[in-house]
Amino acid sequence: MKMKKSEFGIIGLGVMGGNLALNVLDSDISLSVYNRSAGSEADVVSDFLEENSKYSHLKGFTNLETFVESLKAPRKILIMIKAGAAIDSVIDQLKPFLESEDILIDGGNSYYLDTERRIAYLQESNIYFIGCGISGGAEGARRGPSMMPGGPKIAYDKLGHILERISAKDAAGNPCCTYIGPGGAGHYVKMIHNGIEYAEMQLLAEIYSILRLTLPYEAIQTIFESWNSSNLKSFLLEISTAILGAKENDSFVLDQILDKSGNKGTGFWSVRSGLELGLPTTMMSSALYARFLSAFKEDRVAYSKKLAKPYKNYTKRNIDDVKSSYEFARIINHHQGFEILREASEIHNWNLDLGEIARIWTNGCIIRSSLMEKLSDIFKTGNSILTEESFIQTLKTSEEKISNFIKLSMADRIPVDCFWSAYNYWVSITTENLPANLIQAQRDFFGGHTYQRIDRPSEEFFHFNWTD
CATH class of the missing domain: 1.10.1040.10 (N-(1-d-carboxylethyl)-l-norvaline Dehydrogenase; domain 2)
Known part of the structure; x- marks a missing residue:
């Protein structure tokens, strides 16, 4: 009998990842979770499964390949680990198991230019990458955070319904999640x-x-x-x-x-x-x-x-x-x-x-x-x-x-x-005239940087021979 595949995947069961996982499960979204099993993290996945055994739509893995195989295509995987080189390492480990149009989401506080680099890198393999800012701390992750996803709009269109379900809701009941913009816009915001x-x-x-x-x-x-x-x-x-x-x-x-x-x-x-x-x-x-x-x-x-x-x-x-x-x-x-x-x-x-x-x-x-x-x-x-x-x-x-x-x-x-x-x-x-005219005069005096005049068009620049 074929195992029923999960709608969503989360890598990293730390404070934020673990709470987001519970949020996803409470939103009635089938979920696969992965955490490495080295050293002190040996029992992270097994402990998480044991503590949350009431959720029949939860699966846990310590092997990346079987974790990826457990997800419906196109796969939607949220990475919740420390920002920096670790993100690149996980991407490289995942990449051999991914297929065209799969979606990776970085939910950490990554630098937006790193996000743009990762988007371009994965685009070569027709894999989508979303940089998603998440705010709210542990309680927000559990009950509903504010979410700021950015990257390819086509990827958000396939993913947004999940993020919007697990996000906080505003006073009118609308999700505190919206498509921010292309590239690294989400992480920048x-x-x-x-x-x-x-x-x-x-x-x-x-x-x-x-x-x-x-x-x-x-x-x-x-x-x-x-x-x-x-x-x-x-x-x-x-x-x-x-x-x-x-x-x-x-x-x-x-x-x-x-x-x-x-x-x-x-x-x-x-x-x-x-x-x-x-x-x-x-x-x-x-x-x-x-x-x-x-x-x-x-x-x-x-x-x-x-x-x-x-x-x-x-x-x-x-x-x-x-x-x-x-x-x-x-x-x-x-x-x-x-x-x-x-x-x-x-x-x-x-x-x-x-x-x-x-x-x-x-x-x-x-x-x-x-x-x-x-x-x-x-x-x-x-x-x-x-x-x-x-x-x-x-x-x-x-x-x-x-x-x-x-x-x-x-x-x-x-x-x-x-x-x-x-x-x-x-x-x-709110001050009409600041003393920046003296600074510009000093710059022109020692460096010939020129200046604009109050009685001439702003596109014109002048130099004064201060030493004569």
């Missing part, structure tokens, strides 16, 4: 998602660093809870509230955590892409550098001992002003993130739909928020956050508050670089 996420996390960390000096954790938790019942509602604010209340043996867990934050590359790639596009990604840059600085714990301890530490009465903040500053900075952060997407779309001819991207980020993903829901509507008719009058009014009325917020932080010697980056961007982007 996920990369920028993570860049926005870096800054959103850093803003909350900077608020925490201020409020903890004058308020107990319980009071900060109450403040965050009230914000999360307002237009500032977000997943990151929700989990930060929970973190502030978590205890272990009557001590706050937060106080036991070393102040060194890690990063896995997507923040760096986002900042680098902004630089390559000539865009001021100041907030995600500040957030990334804050993580880099945190890594120098030993240096920070040593240098701090060189400073006198007199008793200081820290400034007790006006919470409404802190809230307004936070709202201000979040608008700027999202503006910068979507500006990168807009520019990258034009450069790469991806035709990104910013409204659809915002919509699939309204649920399932780490940066889901009330603000994102508003953006999904705004981008239906516009392509820039700063063309929305309501945001302009919010920024105008909050400018003085964030300015005072930064001044007080400086007086208390508390680093708030992400808030400063938001404020500085706003002031600069």
